[in-house]
Amino acid sequence: MKLATQLVQVGVGRDRETGAISMPIYQTATFRHPGLGQSTGYDYSRSGNPTRQALEESMCSLEGGKRGMAFASGMAAVMQLFRPGDHLLVCDDTYGGTYRLFATLGAANGLKFSLTDLTDLDALTGNITPTTRAIFVKTPTNPLMKIIDLEAIIGIAKRYGILVIVDNTFFTSYLQRPLEMGADLVVYSATKYIGGHNDVVAGLVVCGSEELGEKLAFIQNVAGAVPGPLDCWLLLRGLKTLAARLEWAQASALHLARFLDQHPGVKKVYFPGLPGHPGHELCKKQARGFGAMLSFEVKSKEMVAQVLEKLKIISFAESLGGVESLITYPETQTHADVPTEVRRRLGINECLLRLSVGLEDACDLEADLSQALRPW
């Protein structure tokens, strides 16, 4: 069965009693036991809820994993897999919130981490220490859209017995399947493409092994950071249109990347779909598309405020992956928590804008960008 078909059919046929095509929303905290020492399989919604389970199992099968789990935030759960003294290698070009999590809560719990340029495999190997437990990969990177060689990283990690955790938020399993390439865990901000409508905040983790699944299930139940049944249902609803949304949005993104690339007011465009992008060929090899996220540098810092102010259709808001196009300013917004010297070293500067391309007509988005970039 093709992925598009699998996506549409998530949750269908689960409710055998009524045949309801839409998964029921089990808005219940607890479940009545048939008798002492007996269980229906559900006891208390923190440990397991049928609606959440439908989402978790669907994600697991879509990603080709062994176990899926839904969280109010996926990253915090994954971090709890590690112990004081453990060392993690973290992709240097990553969302500011991820950096903040490692730098504050992670450090407070004795975790050590090194921000590493994962496009440089020698640097990566050089950073591995006897206490290194995991490599945290994000590809494409955020916001500079670098493509990380998953096969190579997984190969190195296997040699050293290190876990590979891939944040697949930008591409989703529809475009990129890290578990099938040998990664151990895939994490998501499900708020983005999975939900797809800018209306639910949630995280998802899919495990490549039963062992990791058991560990995370323990953390999920004990720490209890689970999303509610209605939010799980909305995520299931989002999954059904994922293929259609992503196909449309990425076609528009390619169109806009080409437009911006030719625009005199734009210094540089970061989009793996452009042939000149250093990760273009690698992206073609390990993913089924180029996604719908792109970043670009305008000619001057002064233009940033103007562009953000003048855009009419594209909303100035922090998030991505929704039906509505959103633009953000990494320098002071999504990546404000990354230290300035790290930002500068990476190339995140005061002229950089990140665009999440939505489902509006591409010509309208182009016209909106064009008027906002004037007089260039």
Place this chain on the structure above:
Amino acid sequence: MGKGTKLIHSGHEVDEATGAVSAPIYQSVIFAQPDVDTVGKWEYTRAGNPTRAVLEETIAELEGGKYGFAFGSGMAAIAAAFFIFSAGDHILVAQDIYGGTFRFVHRLLPRFGFKVEFVDTSDINNIKNAIRPETRALFLETPSNPLMKITDLGAAANLAREHNIVTIADNTLMTPYLQRPLELGIDIVVHSATKYLGGHSDCLAGLVVTGKERLAKEIRFIQNSIGAVLAPHDCWLILRGIKTLKVRMEQQQQTAVLLAEWLSSQPEVVEVFYPGLPGHPGRELHFSQAEGAGGVLSFRLQNQEQARRLINSLHLPVIASSLGAVESIVSLPATMSHAAIPEETRRKLGLTRELVRLSVGLEDFEDLQADLTQALEVARLSQD
């Protein structure tokens, strides 16, 4: 602004106070008044609710009208449109309509003294000949469901206007993304928003749109008096559905065209009904008033046993009485969606038990084709 962009930015969706990109769900029945003498914009949710207003303004904008109204189901919306008329009024109704609408106009409206007459509206002369001095309304559905007959909306609207007749069009199958009857002169558009607008088979809803203030006043009165309004959370779900209408409809239509062509060449299939097919009698007219053929098609097999077998052997499409969802849905209109129509009438219309209706979902074309191939094989074997 392009019609695809409009679906996402109707201009009513962002909460000004907070900037929230998703419209807030006002799950509130009442709205406090500042003092005993002052009534605010909102009073009581039956009369009006901020979330419902976003949906109502959005659909009005998309259909090219001015006033939108949301109801608890498609039938509640259709009923509201009919209830602006009175006892003694003569109402002309397209004969090939959804079974639920048929049941309503055939069994319920006569109780209130309405005189209902069915006509084959695919020929404008039939409408002309049926008009009487007391004719007040003309109800149309194009393409018709499930036989996909096409009615000339512009010509029907012009003819009706000459006789002071109010025209109502059910635009469920096309949605404003493909067809906008108000722009062709129709007075009122009704929707089962349960179908393409909601799009996920998870929310029952109906909508009415008009551009005329006089009609809007009547419909608003009926909406508030009868109170068959759509709840705030459901309004929000329909709004959420509308955001992906373009990508769903474009994709489903593309698959429907391929399936219609492929089914036409299958020996087990006697006839395919789909306005996107070159041989369809209403094709030219349809494309003069709509921008696509949509995602629903019907086809006739050789006998009813084959049709039954085919439906029962399909794995992907759900067997259910609905359409316009992300999941493909297959049905036997004669015993399901159109069962309310008396057998004899059904036979006259061609709504027989060999006729299968398929609402094409977002599944991959090749998967649907493979599923239909194996089911047709089962159907064929049943005959041998």
